[in-house]
Amino acid sequence: MSHTFDPTILREYDIRGVIGETLGPDDARAIGRTFGTMLRREGGSKVAVGYDGRTSSPILERALIEGLTSAGCDVLSIGLSATPMLYYAEASAEEVHGGIQITGSHNPPDYNGFKMVFRGRPFFGADIQELGRLSAAGEWLDGLGEVETRDILKEYVDRLLLGLDGIDHSILAGIKVGWDAGNGAAGPALEALAERLPGEHHLLFTDVDGHFPNHHPDPTVEENLADLKALVAKKKLDFGVAFDGDGDRIGAIDGEGRVIWGDQLLMIYAEDLLNARTDSAGPATIIADVKASRALFDHVAAHGGEPLMWKTGHSLIKSKMKEVSSPLAGEMSGHVFFADTYYGFDDALYAGVRLLAASARLGKSVTDLRSAMPDMINTPEMRFQVDESRKFAAIQEVEARLADSPAPEIQDVNGTDGVRVTTADGWWLLRASNTQDVLVARAESDSQAGLERLLAQIDEQLALSGLERGETVGH
Structure with missing residues (x-):
C-alpha cells in the first residue's frame, strides 16, 4: 500500500488543494498515517487535531484521524477551532507532541488544507516533501491509537x-x-x-x-x-x-x-x-x-x-x-x-x-x-504571473546584475529573500513566491515622484530579464 499526492498540494508552508480535484479524504488519511509514522520515529505518540468551518473540514478530519491512529498515534481532538487554538493545544499540553489543523486559511471556500506542528516546531519545506516521499513509498508504521475529545475553548x-x-x-x-x-x-x-x-x-x-x-x-x-x-x-x-x-x-x-x-x-x-x-x-x-x-x-x-x-x-x-x-x-x-x-x-x-x-x-x-506614524507612500503588493521555471532564475539574474554594476543611486542590496534595493528615494522589492508561479513586487517612498523612480527601476530590471509587470493576480 502507498499513496501519491497531487504534486500541486505539497506546498512550502502547508498542504493545500481544491476539494474533489486535488485534495480529498484519501489524501487526509495518508497525511495522518505518514505524519504519525514520522512522529513515532522521533519518539512522539500524541497529536492534537482541529478543523476550521469549511464544509469539507469534518470529512477530512475523520480521515486524518483514521490515518494517525492506524500509525499508532493517539489523537487529542479539539473539534471546530481557530488555528491558534490548535497551536495552543499542542504547546500547552506536555503529553502532546504534534498538531494538525485542517484549514483552507483565507482561500476560497472550495479549498482546504493542513497546517502542521512537529515536536514544537513548524513542519514545512523539506518536512512536507519527505511526507510526500514516505507516502509514495508506503513506508508506514502500524498501530492502534486512541482518540480523546476535549473542549479547550474556556482554557x-x-x-x-x-x-x-x-x-x-x-x-x-x-x-x-x-x-x-x-x-x-x-x-x-x-x-x-x-x-x-x-x-x-x-x-x-x-x-x-x-x-x-x-x-x-x-x-x-x-x-x-x-x-x-x-x-x-x-x-x-x-x-x-x-x-x-x-x-x-x-x-x-x-x-x-x-x-x-x-x-x-x-x-x-x-x-x-x-x-x-x-x-x-x-x-x-x-x-x-x-x-x-x-x-x-x-x-x-x-x-x-x-x-x-x-x-x-x-x-x-x-x-x-x-x-x-x-x-x-x-x-x-x-x-x-x-x-x-x-x-x-x-x-x-x-x-x-x-x-x-x-x-x-x-x-x-x-x-x-x-x-504618529510617518506618511509613507507604498504600492500594494503586486503579484504577477511568471513561469515556474523562470521565477527564481529571474531573481538571481537581477541580484547578479546589481552586484556587478550597481547604479550610483543604489545604497544597499539585500538578498535575504529575493532582492530588496534601497535608494535615496526609498526601497523596492522583487521576490519569487514560494507557493505560486508569481513574482511579488513592492516599493515604498516618501514622495510620489520617488515612488515612480523606484517602479521604473523594477521595470528596468524585469525588462533586462525579458519580463514585465503584468496584471496583478490573487493569492
Whole structure:
C-alpha cells in the first residue's frame, strides 16, 4: 500500500488543494498515517487535531484521524477551532507532541488544507516533501491509537486574557472596539473572549459559515474591511479588528477608519514591548519580513530594539524567532508572533488583546498611535504571473546584475529573500513566491515622484530579464 499526492498540494508552508480535484479524504488519511509514522520515529505518540468551518473540514478530519491512529498515534481532538487554538493545544499540553489543523486559511471556500506542528516546531519545506516521499513509498508504521475529545475553548480564552495582566481594567472600561470574525473559525472564541473583556465590544459575523456569505475572510484586502469600517463609524468606536478564515492573521483599522497594516501594527506592539523591557534584559530582536516598511525598522531601533529583516512565510519567521530568541515578530500579511509572555505562534485573537494592552500601557488611543506614524507612500503588493521555471532564475539574474554594476543611486542590496534595493528615494522589492508561479513586487517612498523612480527601476530590471509587470493576480 502507498499513496501519491497531487504534486500541486505539497506546498512550502502547508498542504493545500481544491476539494474533489486535488485534495480529498484519501489524501487526509495518508497525511495522518505518514505524519504519525514520522512522529513515532522521533519518539512522539500524541497529536492534537482541529478543523476550521469549511464544509469539507469534518470529512477530512475523520480521515486524518483514521490515518494517525492506524500509525499508532493517539489523537487529542479539539473539534471546530481557530488555528491558534490548535497551536495552543499542542504547546500547552506536555503529553502532546504534534498538531494538525485542517484549514483552507483565507482561500476560497472550495479549498482546504493542513497546517502542521512537529515536536514544537513548524513542519514545512523539506518536512512536507519527505511526507510526500514516505507516502509514495508506503513506508508506514502500524498501530492502534486512541482518540480523546476535549473542549479547550474556556482554557484558551483564559490564556488570552493573561495578555492584559498588570493593566488596571478601569483604564480599559471606557474603550469601544469592533470585531469582525468574517464567518471564520475564530467566531466562537471571539464571542467567549468579548464577554470577558473590559470595555464595550461590538461583534460582526461570528457565526461559522464555510461559504463566507458576508465577505471573503482576508483582512489584508481593504475591501474586506468595509463592514468593519461602517461599524466603527456608526458606533464611534476606538478601533476595529478583523480576522482571516482560521484566526491566525489580524487586520485592524483605527477610529477614523484608516487601515493599520501588518508592519504598522508591529510598530505599536514593538513600542509597547520595548518600553516595558529593562536594560538588564539586553536589546530585543524584533523580526519583520522583507515586505515591511523602513519606518518599522527605524521605529524598532529608535526604541532600543534590534530590527531584523527576514524571509516571508509564517514557518520561516517562527523558526528564526527560536534561533535568535526574538520576543516579537510579524509579517505584512497580518501574522504576528508573540513569544515574550506567550508561545511564539501566530494568534490573531491574542494580537487583538495585545492591541488593547498596548494602547492602555502607552497611554494613547490606537488612532493617536496610527497618526504618529510617518506618511509613507507604498504600492500594494503586486503579484504577477511568471513561469515556474523562470521565477527564481529571474531573481538571481537581477541580484547578479546589481552586484556587478550597481547604479550610483543604489545604497544597499539585500538578498535575504529575493532582492530588496534601497535608494535615496526609498526601497523596492522583487521576490519569487514560494507557493505560486508569481513574482511579488513592492516599493515604498516618501514622495510620489520617488515612488515612480523606484517602479521604473523594477521595470528596468524585469525588462533586462525579458519580463514585465503584468496584471496583478490573487493569492
